Amino acid sequence: RALEVLGEPRGAWDVVSPTDHLNLHQSTNDTFPTALRIAAIRGLRTLEPAVVSLQEAFQRKERDFAHVVKVGRTELQDAVLTTLGRSMGAFAEALNRDRWRLAQCEERLRVVNLGGTAVGTGLAAPRAYIFRVVDQLREITGLGLARAENLVEATQNADVFVEVSGLLKALASTLVKICGDLRLLSSGPDAGLGEIRLPARQAGSSIMPGKVNPVIPEAVTQAGLLVMGHDHALTMAASLGSLELNPFLPLVAHSLLESFDLLARSCDILRRHAVDGMEADERRCRRDVENATAAATALVPLLGYERTTALVEEAERTGSGIKQTAVALGLVTAEQFDELTSPEAVCRLGHGPPIKQSTNQKINK
Structure with missing residues (x-):
């Protein structure tokens, strides 16, 4: 592309060389991990507002359902009375905790090993380049990036990605739990709990007329389980680094970035297609309380x-x-x-x- 901009034919490497010019002083071993961290920060910044919006949706339902008394259950057995609002508030608070955890992730991801070249010693790169390249990247990306204090260590280890993935797994666990509760609370409508009504999104059966399934919580549950699987694969890949380099970062990158995407879309879908339109069956709740x-x-x-x-x-x-x-x-x-x-x-x-x-x-x- 650079040759085209200059009006030169493709393949004129003597004018612009992919190695002597474009990739000068760079190694896959420092550029790939740096690019992954930048992509992860952007994924994080997409995920955070989606979590906030879902949390706020449950907070609205907490206020809407504050007056609805219901039967609380432990180990799926009737326990004591609570309110549907309190149940929604518990969902919101769990998401708030995940939101706080995610806010701490970016600080870890901002530290990059760019300038370390092959093994973190900066071999074959000028000192001026090593000390200026991260500043230049910070200006281009608008992110508060910083060069790692120990470039050799930062080139070898991928534990930061394990830490971030673990926090994504925690969010996935929260979503799976919430979706399981929504499925139980909406079960029925006649022979189940039936305390809430979820918006109908599709016909549930070609055999059973009128049956509507909780497809949105079920879809989000599956996305959450996939994120948990990605975390396991990423953890294994990160642990298999050998000596000065981890050659399995492509799997780490795939698992981490897809987890960000899955969770952001899951939070958005759950909010727009389930929580926002959720209603309480107040008569059903009151009947259960009295009986x-x-x-x-x-x-x-x-x-x-x-x-x-x-x-x-x-x-x-x-x-x-x-x-x-x-x-x-x-x-x-x-x-x-x-x-x-x-x-x-x-x-x-x-x-x-x-x-x-x-x-x-x-x-x-």
């Missing part, structure tokens, strides 16, 4: 453990909901139950002042 034995825990501060246990046993024996049974037995009024299972009550740290008990109690146990 599930998990709601009984909210009554312990008022009734005590023994009487609450008796209440649960009675509800299970009669097949009635916790609220219906508690009111029928005179343990609480409907208003007291609603107060004890309100968003404020189930989300405050510790229970508040005792509520006056109903005096029309039909069991004492």
